[in-house]
Amino acid sequence: MTNPWYNETAVALVMIAITAFFLVADAQKVTWPARRDTAITTAMVFLTTAMVFLMVAAASVFFLLADEVMRLVVTFLLGIGS
Numbered sequence: 883m884t885n886p887w888y889n890e891t892a893v894a895l896v897m898i899a900i901t902a903f904f905l906v907a908d909a910q911k912v913t914w915p916a917r918r919d920t921a922i923t924t925a926m927v928f929l930t931t932a933m934v935f936l937m938v939a940a941a942s943v944f945f946l947l948a949d950e951v952m953r954l955v956v957t958f959l960l961g962i963g964s
Contacts (some may be wrong), residue, residue, distance in 0.1 A: 913921070956962075
């Protein structure tokens, strides 16, 4: 037997209204960054990305050279290429 005083639709609507009320209240507390702050942050992200790219490129060149030096040393020691 169902409770005549309990209506699932009404409860759902009340919950949606309460959630919307708190959502609007929290949205009014948000302080958005100024255009200058956004531009500076974006520039910092691009600069950091470029620095990481350069470090990866430098590391790849270093390991290429280290690999070649080790190949030459091993080839010389084993006398494979002569």
